[in-house]
Amino acid sequence: MAGMTSFGWKRKVGEKVTKSAVQQFEEGAEEPGGDGPGRGEEEADWLHAIKRRREILLEDCVLKSKRLKDEGALLAEEGRHWEAIKKWDEAIQLTPDNPLLYEMKSQVLTILQEVFPAVKAAEMAVKYRPLWWEGWQTLGRAQLNLGEVDLAVRSFQVAIHLCPSERTLWQEDLPWAWKLQKQHVATREKIRQEEETKNQILNAPELQQDYDFESDEVLAACVAVAERQARYEELQRTTVVIDSEGNIKTAVNAEGESEDAATPTEQFVKARGL
Structure with missing residues (x-):
């Protein structure tokens, strides 16, 4: 490998140059006052042409x-x-840093319920134009x-x-988001209480004991488990809502007892393995 000669495009091109052409080139180089342009001017013209072509x-x-955007x-106006x-995707291929294209795309994706792509498009809009309030508004709505x-x-x-003005x-986007935020907090708290109550039913201390079924202790234990069961069923039927003024309220659905709900007596029987 050490004895092999390297191959390059200069060597290949040079092999095609005749001896007379080389002599003429050398003579032209020795005459700086010739009529033709110098090598530096030719390179400058060539670079200028490349730059101009790129600009075009x-x-x-x-x-x-712009035509594709319009x-x-x-x-979109026609549905x-x-x-x-x-x-817009074709336009993005031509001008990938145009935030207007991503913002409009996000709006339409939101209409189509393509929620995740809508968020990604809006994120691109604010990435390329971080001080554009409309881009942030569209991102918020998509989120x-x-x-x-x-x-x-x-x-x-x-x-x-x-854009404070x-x-x-002020009147629509942020207040609505605040209401939903309150509702989400209340819903998470309701779910936490529901899980806690369910856990208390499944792991009730009354179920860990042996009872004399003729004693009053059995009745008291059944009452305690029944109260937890009723609380759990009420939480299952409860829905967190927010009124027009932003106040959190709960509404209980008028539904019957769930089919899988077991009575306290049935739970005791299952716990004792009878």
Whole structure:
């Protein structure tokens, strides 16, 4: 391997140059005052041509992207949402750093209930234009649709910080997100209480003892388990709601006893293995 000669494009090109052409080139190099342009000027012209061609291509991409963006907007207004998204995806291929394309795409994806792609598109919009309040508003709405209420509250707060005069942020977006946030907190607390009550039923201390079924202790234990069972069933039927003023309330659904609910006596029988 050490004795092999390296191969390169310069060697290959040089082999095709005749001796007379080399002599003419050397003579031309010795005459700096010749009529033709020098090598430096040729390279400068060549680089300028490349740069100009690149600028023209970029201008063409921007113009075509704008045309696709406008076509997508018209399709979206007509309710042809998937066709609009296709246009915007083509535009994104041409101008991948245009936040307007991602923001419009996120709005339409939200309408189509494509919740996760809507959030990702809105995230790209604020990534390329972090000081654009409309991008943050769209991101917040997409996050609400995904169920990420805490993130939506933060996005709306950023939008308000960037544009405090926008009334929709103050009067619609952020208040609605706050209501949902309160409801989520109350719902999580209800679920926690429900699980705790269920655990108390399944692992009730009354079930860990042996009773004389003719004594009053059995009756007291049955009453205690029955109260826990009633509490658990009530929590199952309870729904957390928020009124128009933002107050948290609970509503109990008018449903009968669940089919899998066991009576205290049945639980005692199962616990004792009888």
